[in-house]
Amino acid sequence: EDQVTQSPEALRLQEGESSSLNCSYTVSGLRGLFWYRQDPGKGPEFLFTLYSAGEEKEKERLKATLTKKESFLHITAPKPEDSATYLCAVHVGGGANNLFFGTGTRLTVIP
Amino acid sequence: NAGVTQTPKFQVLKTGQSMTLQCAQDMNHNSMYWYRQDPGMGLRLIYYSASEGTTDKGEVPNGYNVSRLNKREFSLRLESAAPSQTSVYFCASSEWAGTSGRNEQFFGPGTRLTVL
Numbered sequence: 001e002d003q004v005t006q007s008p009e010a011l012r013l014q015e016g017e018s019s020s021l022n023c024s025y026t027v028s029g030l031r032g033l034f035w036y037r038q039d040p041g042k043g044p045e046f047l048f049t050l051y052s053a054g055e056e057k058e059k060e061r062l063k064a065t066l067t068k069k070e071s072f073l074h075i076t077a078p079k080p081e082d083s084a085t086y087l088c089a090v091h092v093g094g095g096a097n098n099l100f101f102g103t104g105t106r107l108t109v110i111p
Numbered sequence: 112n113a114g115v116t117q118t119p120k121f122q123v124l125k126t127g128q129s130m131t132l133q134c135a136q137d138m139n140h141n142s143m144y145w146y147r148q149d150p151g152m153g154l155r156l157i158y159y160s161a162s163e164g165t166t167d168k169g170e171v172p173n174g175y176n177v178s179r180l181n182k183r184e185f186s187l188r189l190e191s192a193a194p195s196q197t198s199v200y201f202c203a204s205s206e207w208a209g210t211s212g213r214n215e216q217f218f219g220p221g222t223r224l225t226v227l
Contacts, residue, residue: 032214043201043218097207097214101154
């Protein structure tokens with residue numbers, strides 16, 4: 001059974017304190033792993049797509065990496081405006097582009 | 112470009128009432144999706160449409176119907192609302208065309224629905 005698990009559920013960081021969020025997956029035929037950011041009361045905002053193990057993508061203070069079993073979202077020197085819920089999703093094999101989402105990590109960055 | 116738009120933003124229904132959630136995208140995307148988001152459950156796919164004129168069930172389709180009106184618009188209908196359908200509903204779209212194309216999905220702002 002396809003499964004996506006994110007950890008931790010919640011994370012509180014001091015401003016400037018770097019850390020990583022984890023997304024582990026058990027799927028057959030990965031066709032892409034996605035990271036999204038979701039602010040309260042808003043829709044998910046697309047951040048990154050990773051397609052193969054070893055791939056890395058960066059955007060400002062965020063860097064996403066992918067292995068055969070998990071992905072990490074590294075946050076370097078976070079600022080309060082990075083506070084949000086970060087969602088991981090996978091696109092598995094087949095003709096449909098259906099994404100399976102994890103339940104997210106709620107990040108709070110304290111000034 | 113507005114991206115993906117949804118109406119209404121908020122809605123309160125009584126049990127048994129019906130309503131239609133509207134979604135439109137201006138990115139010329141092929142595929143469109145309806146999700147619901149509940150606390151602790153993550154986003155779950157209700158229905159999707161891989162192209163104009165086609166629709167398929169997702170993980171939680173019971174109690175819902177959809178219509179892909181044209182390439183831009185994809186609506187979700189609740190025929191007889193139940194309290195279990197209280198949720199936040201998101202529409203999304205992607206370029207994906209069945210076997211190729213970019214598969215990132217882009218989301219609308221959501222509709223917050225309460226069924227009393």
